[in-house]
Amino acid sequence: MSGQLRVVMAQLDFLVGDIPGNTLKAIEAIDQASRLHQADIIVFPELTLTGYPPEDLLLRPSLQLRVEKAINDIKHAAKEVAVVIGYPWREEGGLYNVAGFVAEGEVVQLYRKQCLPNYQVFDEKRYFEAGTTPGVVDFKGIKIGLTVCEDIWQQGPVKQLADQGVELILNLNASPFHENKLGQRKELLCRQARDHNTPIVYVNLIGGQDELVFDGGSMVVDRTGKCVVNAPEYKSGLYPVDFECEKGCQPIPQVLHPELSLEERVYSALVLGVRDYVNKNGFKSIVLGLSGGIDSAVTLAVAVDAIGKDRAHAVMMPFKYTSNMSIEDAQEEAALLGVKYDVYSIEPMYDAFMKTLSEPFSGLAPDTTEENLQARCRGVLLMSLSNKFGSLVLTTGNKSEMAVGYSTLYGDMAGGFDVLKDVPKTLVYKLARYRNTISPVIPERVIERPPSAELAPDQVDQDSLPSYDELDHILYLYVECDYSADAIVAEGYEREVVERVIRLVDINEYKRRQAPIGVRITERGFGKDRRYPITSGWKAGE
Structure with a gap:
């Protein structure tokens, strides 16, 4: 030997x-x-x-x-x-x-x-x-x-x-x-x-x-x-x-x-996933909508760490419901990361759409249709910038939102790659704090303020969703562990909340089928891991 x-x-x-x-x-x-x-x-x-x-x-x-x-x-x-x-x-x-x-x-x-x-x-x-x-x-x-x-x-x-x-x-x-x-x-x-x-x-x-x-x-x-x-x-x-x-x-x-710690490991996976997707597919740069919220802030930080500040373009697209705080925070984030930053109001195009739709909408009360239209105006802007400059649009939806359909088809879902697609909202906050230990790039009040889509006056996510701590654990049990509604209720959750969350997951399968791909970081992501029919009579109660 x-x-x-x-x-x-x-x-x-x-x-x-x-x-x-x-x-x-x-x-x-x-x-x-x-x-x-x-x-x-x-x-x-x-x-x-x-x-x-x-x-x-x-x-x-x-x-x-x-x-x-x-x-x-x-x-x-x-x-x-x-x-x-x-x-x-x-x-x-x-x-x-x-x-x-x-x-x-x-x-x-x-x-x-x-x-x-x-x-x-x-x-x-x-x-x-x-x-x-x-x-x-x-x-x-x-x-x-x-x-x-x-x-x-x-x-x-x-x-x-x-x-x-x-x-x-x-x-x-x-x-x-x-x-x-x-x-x-x-x-x-x-x-x-x-x-x-x-x-x-x-x-x-x-x-x-x-x-x-x-x-x-x-x-x-x-x-x-x-x-x-x-x-x-x-x-x-x-x-x-x-x-x-x-x-x-x-x-x-x-x-x-x-x-590595959990946060280091996940953040590194996101950076590597974005870098290889952008470079291997030949994109010159990325563009994303920077809202002043936590999701777009973390997404931009990942993108800059993946491909560099000179290849990233952040766009703030305010509307009349956008707070001054969001505008200020988005500007600060872009400055801290050193990326190209532009502000384009969506009000003129929104008004043009509403004028065209005034006749069919006559006599009908405003609802989520008008909220979704705001998101779709932003999607059109970002996709136009993508077409003109060869940039990949990064969407910013997290796993919690994708699970329950808290997103707009052809609006904030419009794009080519969703960095946070498999990252629950509670983990998004941990990643933000972790990234700030490397260098401060996400303002503290972005992390501390209640999350909001800002599609209506004084809107916050928890108006229509359970707290993210509760929501993310219910989603973990249902999506990743295949628990039934009864089994989740047995874990100590209110039946009404559980059944509502499960129903939202089930009825929004059609949205997820049309969503951009994103980095898988859990044992069961929305993509290759989980293949559920859109048309189904299955009931998840038992």
């Missing part, structure tokens, strides 16, 4: 569908791992060559030809260092999610992922066939086992490798972030390593892909079940790990990177 082994964890950000670009990035990393780190093995994430999740790109007829070319290029690069890399591979009529072990210019082991996740945001059974055999390779006298993502969450593939007597398990991942995910991963890896007396190298993807964010957090767990090496969350890089392999194969511990 060899004395030492150096493994480099390639925690990198890849672009879905860009097989040539991803291959080039991988080859550059292989070169750096060899020259700068003197690596024996470099391990990449799951489906590196296509990015994750490639979704129906996997059905394209030309996929295999592109992957074959990419693998040939990887083979030529893998002369001085072994490469473990993920990609889709078609053979015998089936498509497999594979980990290839490339050494001395050849694929010496092709492991086919056995456990295909088909829950939450995953639907791999739509595309892949499941493998059945373990992937074991003898490298420099060390018996190494290969697994891909979900394999490590199940007993079968890991037990197979343990029965084969492997001394080290390499696990390739594309594990998306949610607020509790890092702890779940660590607990799982520690248990698997301890139960099977085998160290595990866990390499995770980083980056934003539509509503998903991959947070990295790659790590190494020794055979006793202790995490001894970890890569920082949300930071791309090559992270070397040394193993002592005279008696078994044990990782040499390193100083661990500190884990």
